[in-house]
Amino acid sequence: QRRKLRFSVNGEFKILQVADMHFANGAKTQCQNVLPSQRAHCSDLNTTIFMSRVIAAEKPDLIVFTGDNIFGFDVKDALKSINAAFAPAIASKIPWVAILGNHDQESTFTRQQVMNHIVKLPNTLSQVNPPEAAHYIDGFGNYNLQIHGAADSKLQNKSVLNLYFLDSGDYSSVPYMEGYDWIKTSQQFWFDRTSKRLKREYNAKPNPQEGIAPGLAYFHIPLPEFLSFDSKNATKGVRQEGTSAASTNSGFFTTLIARGDVKSVFVGHDHVNDFCGELKGLNLCYGGGFGYHAYGKAGWERRARVVVVDLNKKRKGKWGAVKSIKTWKRLDDKHLSVIDSQVLWNNSANKLVVR
Amino acid sequence: QRRKLRFSVNGEFKILQVADMHFANGAKTQCQNVLPSQRAHCSDLNTTIFMSRVIAAEKPDLIVFTGDNIFGFDVKDALKSINAAFAPAIASKIPWVAILGNHDQESTFTRQQVMNHIVKLPNTLSQVNPPEAAHYIDGFGNYNLQIHGAADSKLQNKSVLNLYFLDSGDYSSVPYMEGYDWIKTSQQFWFDRTSKRLKREYNAKPNPQEGIAPGLAYFHIPLPEFLSFDSKNATKGVRQEGTSAASTNSGFFTTLIARGDVKSVFVGHDHVNDFCGELKGLNLCYGGGFGYHAYGKAGWERRARVVVVDLNKKRKGKWGAVKSIKTWKRLDDKHLSVIDSQVLWNNSANKLVVR
Numbered sequence: 086q087r088r089k090l091r092f093s094v095n096g097e098f099k100i101l102q103v104a105d106m107h108f109a110n111g112a113k114t115q116c117q118n119v120l121p122s123q124r125a126h127c128s129d130l131n132t133t134i135f136m137s138r139v140i141a142a143e144k145p146d147l148i149v150f151t152g153d154n155i156f157g158f159d160v161k162d163a164l165k166s167i168n169a170a171f172a173p174a175i176a177s178k179i180p181w182v183a184i185l186g187n188h189d190q191e192s193t194f195t196r197q198q199v200m201n202h203i204v205k206l207p208n209t210l211s212q213v214n215p216p217e218a219a220h221y222i223d224g225f226g227n228y229n230l231q232i233h234g235a236a237d238s239k240l241q242n243k244s245v246l247n248l249y250f251l252d253s254g255d256y257s258s259v260p261y262m263e264g265y266d267w268i269k270t271s272q273q274f275w276f277d278r279t280s281k282r283l284k285r286e287y288n289a290k291p292n293p294q295e296g297i298a299p300g301l302a303y304f305h306i307p308l309p310e311f312l313s314f315d316s317k318n319a320t321k322g323v324r325q326e327g328t329s330a331a332s333t334n335s336g337f338f339t340t341l342i343a344r345g346d347v348k349s350v351f352v353g354h355d356h357v358n359d360f361c362g363e364l365k366g367l368n369l370c371y372g373g374g375f376g377y378h379a380y381g382k383a384g385w386e387r388r389a390r391v392v393v394v395d396l397n398k399k400r401k402g403k404w405g406a407v408k409s410i411k412t413w414k415r416l417d418d419k420h421l422s423v424i425d426s427q428v429l430w431n432n433s434a435n436k437l438v439v440r
Numbered sequence: 441q442r443r444k445l446r447f448s449v450n451g452e453f454k455i456l457q458v459a460d461m462h463f464a465n466g467a468k469t470q471c472q473n474v475l476p477s478q479r480a481h482c483s484d485l486n487t488t489i490f491m492s493r494v495i496a497a498e499k500p501d502l503i504v505f506t507g508d509n510i511f512g513f514d515v516k517d518a519l520k521s522i523n524a525a526f527a528p529a530i531a532s533k534i535p536w537v538a539i540l541g542n543h544d545q546e547s548t549f550t551r552q553q554v555m556n557h558i559v560k561l562p563n564t565l566s567q568v569n570p571p572e573a574a575h576y577i578d579g580f581g582n583y584n585l586q587i588h589g590a591a592d593s594k595l596q597n598k599s600v601l602n603l604y605f606l607d608s609g610d611y612s613s614v615p616y617m618e619g620y621d622w623i624k625t626s627q628q629f630w631f632d633r634t635s636k637r638l639k640r641e642y643n644a645k646p647n648p649q650e651g652i653a654p655g656l657a658y659f660h661i662p663l664p665e666f667l668s669f670d671s672k673n674a675t676k677g678v679r680q681e682g683t684s685a686a687s688t689n690s691g692f693f694t695t696l697i698a699r700g701d702v703k704s705v706f707v708g709h710d711h712v713n714d715f716c717g718e719l720k721g722l723n724l725c726y727g728g729g730f731g732y733h734a735y736g737k738a739g740w741e742r743r744a745r746v747v748v749v750d751l752n753k754k755r756k757g758k759w760g761a762v763k764s765i766k767t768w769k770r771l772d773d774k775h776l777s778v779i780d781s782q783v784l785w786n787n788s789a790n791k792l793v794v795r
Contacts, residue, residue: 221633259698261720270695274629278576336691340625343614365616365688 088180088210090147091233091241096396096404098232098246101145102303103389104353104372105186106132107156107379108170114159116377120384129169131377132387135417136173139389142421147210147230148174150183151353151372152253152305153379157191166192167202175207182211184226186305186353187255187265196255200225211250215275223269224252229279235396235404242291245298245406246394247283247346249276253306257331265306267335276302276337280344299407299430300346301392306330307352310338311369314362321425322360322371322414325382329355341367348410348430351390357382359390359414361427368429373414386416388424397432408432443535443565445502446588446596451751451759453587453601456500457658458744459708459727460541461487462511462734463525469514471732475739484524486732487742490772491528494744497776502565502585503529505538506708506727507608507660508734512546521547522557530562537566539581541660541708542610542620551610555580566605570630578624579607584634590751590759597646600653600761601749602638602701604631608661612686620661622690631657631692635699654762654785655701656747661685662707665693666724669717676780677715677726677769680737684710696722703765703785706745712737714745714769716782723784728769741771743779752787763787 092098108114108129116127140148150171160166174181183203190196200213203226212228213219230248234240254266284297309330316323341347342365349361349368356374363369373388374381381387392412397405409431416422447453463469463484471482495503505526515521529536538558545551555568558581567583568574585603589595609621639652664685671678696702697720704716704723711729718724728743729736736742747767752760764786771777 259700262694262697267694269698270625270628270632270691273625273691277625333694333697334689334691335694336625336628336689339617339622339688339690342617342688343624345614 089233090180090230092235092245092396092404093146094235096235096398098394099143099145100392101139101143101148101389102151102351102372102392103136103148103375104151105153105356105374105379106150106170106376107153107188108132108166108376109156109159109378110161110166111169114378117379118381118383119377127377129378132375133173135375135387139415139421140173140177140179143391143415145179145391148179148181149303150181151303151351152184152186153188153353154183154186155189155192156378157188159378160192163192163194164202167199168206171206178208180208180210182209182230182250184250184304185252190255196225218275221271222275223271224254226250226252227272227275238404239292240294240406243287243294244283245396247298247300249300249302249347251276251302251304253304262333264332265329267331267333268304268337269335273337273340277340277344280346284346294406297346299348299410302341302347302350304352306354307371308338308350308369309334310364313364314360314369316360319360319362321427323358324360325357326355328358338367356380357385359388361412361429370412386418388414388416390414406432444588445535445585447590447600447751447759448501449590451590451753453749454498454500455747456494456498456503456744457506457706457727457747458491458503458730459506460508460711460729460734461505461525461731462508462543463487463521463731464511464514464733465516465521466524469733472734473736473738474732482732484733487730488528490730490742493776494770495528495532495534498746498770500534500746503534503536504658505536506658506706507539507541508543508708509538509541510544510547511733512543514733515547518547518549519557522554523561526561533563535563535565537564537585537605539605539659540607545610551580573630576626577630578626579609581605581607582627582630593759594647595761598642598649599638600751602653602655604655604657604702606631606657606659608659617688619687620684622661622686622688623659623692624690628692628695632695632699635701639701649761652701654703654765657696657702657705659707661709662726663693663705663724664689665719668719669715669724671715674715674717676782678713679715680712681710683713711735712740714743716767716784725767741773743769743771745769761787
């Protein structure tokens with residue numbers, strides 16, 4: 086029976102996003118785009134150490150790896166690299182989940198084999214695909230997690246925060262549509278049905294709640310809508326490269342808006358972009374590149390994104406539903422500096438019409 | 441048991457598209473945008489007469505009404521208007537189908553009620569929704585038709601041409617997404633699964649065929665991708681107004697391309713556009729405005745689009761699979777002039793990789 090995730094006694098749930106480790110063979114794997122002073126003693130181990138440090142500093146309730154966890158081309162032993170990449174998370178005993186990017190299958194493992202291996206690792210809540218959709222869904226690594234209300238609160242058996250994980254694929258297999266892949270109709274349909282089911286459960290007895298529990302979506306390849314932001318009109322963070330979205334619009338942005346529960350999307354893929362922007366009420370956020378064997382920008386620290394979701398405090402001091410969703414980034418510098426803190430959503434401000 | 445449609449003995453299947461009749465109350469309903477000389481004796485009956493004439497001239501195998509069949513606002517008696525609008529098709533005894541636009545439900549009938557009534561009319565093959573998807577699909581009037589090979593040919597029990605009909609809705613019900621509605625995830629998923637099933641059947645024994653049978657898709661509101669064409673880069677026809685697509689991209693263009701069987705999309709909605717354009721191998725065609733109570737352009741004749749699909753001639757003179765898809769338009773002038781003939785697709789030229 087999979088472990089039930091829940092808001093903590095202080096009414097908080099914290100998620101650490103690790104985007105694009107591009108892990109290969111550990112100590113023998115050189116860093117990319119680092120300062121000359123760093124190069125001599127820089128390897129995949131820097132990625133491992135950064136992860137241990139940021140986990141220790143933030144103590145998240147969940148760690149999310151958003152793809153390109155390994156850089157398949159350079160990997161000698163896929164199993165060993167995957168295990169080493171996730172080792173600090175496994176050692177921390179904190180629940181973690183992973184989805185695939187476009188490089189994870191470029192070693193000797195197919196995408197299905199990579200996901201099949203990940204789901205068997207300790208402390209992971211990753212799934213290959215949802216049982217109810219396994220017979221029709223495209224990709225590997227589509228699943229959702231329910232985060233329940235605080236213990237001994239009225240919502241302890243309700244999912245008050247829903248996390249969606251999707252496989253944005255690797256490269257298009259469709260003629261005329263060169264470039265990166267996208268989230269397919271079958272995956273969008275699974276998301277749409279799951280979101281509707283979760284709303285029904287949220288509104289159902291016992292203890293029916295009004296409206297819809299907020300959600301967050303994590304996948305690797307950004308949507309074309311990310312293109313509408315640059316460093317000036319982003320809410321926080323910077324754009325330092327293009328957006329390598331698919332060459333066609335899958336309609337997933339529309340599907341997300343139509344449901345209305347997902348308040349923010351988190352992606353990776355473009356390592357030196359780390360902005361969030363808001364479009365039609367939906368936040369579009371990059372994690373910012375984490376790994377040292379991934380391309381980056383010398384002097385621009387590797388980084389991780391943290392999301393903290395806070396509950397409302399009810400009368401008699403009990404915890405209620407979600408009040409706000411905040412985010413910031415941690416840099417891999419001496420003090421693990423915190424930058425770009427912002428509120429992505431709060432329950433009062435965005436009185437969206439409930440669908 | 442619904443009537444099976446089949447290619448004729450001369451290896452041809454002809455479809456007449458009637459876009460945007462905007463029918464109201466018959467003789468008492470005035471025409472819009474007609475020449476002064478026409479105005480005095482112009483009413484909905486002009487629409488009726490044009491339909492009778494063009495049916496007689498073309499003798500199609502199927503008549504397709506692509507929405508805004510009635511103009512709800514002006515309708516006094518919804519039932520009477522619907523029946524009158526389709527009367528010439530019913531009288532012709534030719535099988536016909538209809539889908540909904542954004543005006544059909546603006547009288548006293550809801551979209552569901554309009555479709556429920558249409559499916560009961562004589563000689564129609566319209567469906568409210570596909571039985572296998574009725575429990576999840578959005579909209580009313582989503583269905584497909586299989587056109588079987590010529591009688592006593594090897595393909596007489598195979599669907600060699602697949603027609604998809606979809607409800608593109610009326611007005612967006614999603615905050616932030618003002619304007620027209622779009623084809624939802626559930627409908628795209630139904631299309632995707634149906635296309636895959638039809639391919640399996642096409643490739644299955646007895647008499648397995650290679651590749652995929654071509655398809656055509658009919659709905660009312662154009663996709664945003666229609667915006668990429670004007671009178672200069674269209675293959676045939678003109679643009680004389682904007683494209684009133686939804687304000688967001690549903691991804692249905694991507695879904696169609698990913699499947700690869702649909703060779704052309706036919707829409708209505710923008711009455712004084714009548715072009716076809718080709719984008720990534722998919723033809724995007726307007727029908728051109730048919731009805732006289734619909735806005736138009738004085739001096740620019742109302743028109744209908746005809747599509748003719750021809751089969752390959754096999755050895756020993758038997759008919760085979762589809763060879764080509766052609767289209768032209770008929771104008772409501774003295775001679776029902778034929779204009780803009782073009783080949784949309786032919787089997788040899790477009791050797792698309794089969795998915």
